[in-house]
Amino acid sequence: MRESLRRDVFVCLLLVFAAAGGCSRKNDSAPQAGPVEVTVMKAETAPITLYEDYAAQTEAVEAVEIRSRVGGILERQAFKDGSLVKKGDLLFVIDQEPYLSALTQAKANLAQAQAAHVNSSQILKRSRPLSEARAISQQELETAAARERADAAAIEAGKAQVQQAQLNLGYTTIRAPRSGLISRALVKPGGLVNASTTLLTTLYSVDPMYVSFTVGEQRLESLLQQYRSGSDKQAALPIRIRLADGRDYEHGGKLDFVDAAVDPRNGTLPVRLVVPNPDGTLRAGQFVRAILPRPANPNAIMIPQKAVQELQGKHSVFIVGPDNKAVYRDIETSTRSGNNWVVEQGIKPGELVVVEGLAKLKPGVPVKPVMAKDTADGNGKTAPAAGNAGASEPTSTTAGNTAGKPAGDTR
Numbered sequence: 001m002r003e004s005l006r007r008d009v010f011v012c013l014l015l016v017f018a019a020a021g022g023c024s025r026k027n028d029s030a031p032q033a034g035p036v037e038v039t040v041m042k043a044e045t046a047p048i049t050l051y052e053d054y055a056a057q058t059e060a061v062e063a064v065e066i067r068s069r070v071g072g073i074l075e076r077q078a079f080k081d082g083s084l085v086k087k088g089d090l091l092f093v094i095d096q097e098p099y100l101s102a103l104t105q106a107k108a109n110l111a112q113a114q115a116a117h118v119n120s121s122q123i124l125k126r127s128r129p130l131s132e133a134r135a136i137s138q139q140e141l142e143t144a145a146a147r148e149r150a151d152a153a154a155i156e157a158g159k160a161q162v163q164q165a166q167l168n169l170g171y172t173t174i175r176a177p178r179s180g181l182i183s184r185a186l187v188k189p190g191g192l193v194n195a196s197t198t199l200l201t202t203l204y205s206v207d208p209m210y211v212s213f214t215v216g217e218q219r220l221e222s223l224l225q226q227y228r229s230g231s232d233k234q235a236a237l238p239i240r241i242r243l244a245d246g247r248d249y250e251h252g253g254k255l256d257f258v259d260a261a262v263d264p265r266n267g268t269l270p271v272r273l274v275v276p277n278p279d280g281t282l283r284a285g286q287f288v289r290a291i292l293p294r295p296a297n298p299n300a301i302m303i304p305q306k307a308v309q310e311l312q313g314k315h316s317v318f319i320v321g322p323d324n325k326a327v328y329r330d331i332e333t334s335t336r337s338g339n340n341w342v343v344e345q346g347i348k349p350g351e352l353v354v355v356e357g358l359a360k361l362k363p364g365v366p367v368k369p370v371m372a373k374d375t376a377d378g379n380g381k382t383a384p385a386a387g388n389a390g391a392s393e394p395t396s397t398t399a400g401n402t403a404g405k406p407a408g409d410t411r
Contacts, residue, residue, distance in 0.1 A: 035366040038357035040320055043347045045299040050335060056213035056290040058282050060204040068094060069171040071195040074187050081184035085176045092200055094172040094193055103165035110158030117151035124148045180205045204284045209277045211253055213290050214268040241275055242289035251276040301347055302340040307355040318361050320352040320369045328363040
């Protein structure tokens with residue numbers, strides 16, 4: 001019985017020690033209360049200029065289709081395909097022999113008409129006194145007069161034929177109607193050319209160039225205001241052209257044409273810029289980007305993209321409240337500038353926005369804010385960059401400085 005009692009006492013002691021050890025481990029695992037350290041930035045206003053990016057295509061101011069006014073065998077090509085030509089330069093020569101023969105024939109016909117007119121004039125001159133002396137009838141006199149008039153008309157017709165033959169002969173040499181860049185020849189020497197139908201080549205003007213694109217009707221009013229504003233405002237807010245390799249074209253463009261009607265099928269409006277092209281960098285049909293400035297926003301607030309949480313089209317941030325607790329805040333923003341969001345509503349100047357440490361936060365959690373050193377220069381002023389936009393109505397824009405000179409690209 002003593003042994004049974006000892007065993008019972010031993011079991012009780014084990015249970016007591018086990019319970020004491022469990023309580024100790026539970027107390028050791030309890031979380032230590034304290035604020036969460038986060039990196040923040042102070043929201044400040046700064047003037048920025050946003051840019052809208054449109055898909056565009058270059059177009060020659062003049063594209064002249066070179067065709068021959070006369071038919072024949074192409075005898076010579078006087079230019080190199082793809083070269084620059086000046087106004088009046090010889091382009092093609094068509095076989096001239098048939099037209100030289102036609103000119104000789106027309107001159108001979110004219111000479112015959114002139115000889116016949118001399119003869120009929122002399123007959124009429126002799127017939128008048130004979131008619132007065134009643135040596136010939138009145139009908140014979142009228143016949144002589146009619147013959148003289150017919151021969152005179154034949155001379156005029158002969159002169160016209162000679163002139164036409166000379167024109168046709170001149171049309172066998174085809175010259176550049178203006179200076180520009182010429183395409184490849186579509187008919188080579190020895191090929192048959194049909195008058196007015198055979199396309200020989202195309203001549204494109206080089207300087208200046210058109211840049212054509214379309215904008216949405218929502219942008220129409222501001223675009224028309226800029227179109228009517230004149231060169232001074234356009235000089236302050238230049239329209240930039242971005243080449244396919246990402247480089248900005250050295251010359252800015254200006255609005256030259258805004259179409260009179262909006263396309264009802266897609267709500268877009270054709271727009272055209274005129275751009276200097278003294279070095280021939282731009283070629284007709286080239287795809288570029290037209291970057292148009294929007295009216296400057298003098299009180300813009302920009303925050304880094306990493307500070308914004310996006311879910312189902314809604315954007316939100318965490319703000320540090322006055323009691324150093326995390327505050328969840330919905331914001332309105334639709335425009336990006338490089339790696340920043342331009343906030344339209346939801347953040348006030350001077351508020352502290354959490355930019356790092358978002359994963360640890362929940363509404364009401366105490367935080368320890370640490371000011372960011374390299375977050376948007378501490379005041380929302382970051383280098384601007386161009387966004388991407390559709391041809392109908394872009395939703396992404398580019399931000400620049402107050403002078404309207406963007407400094408970067410995120411595309």
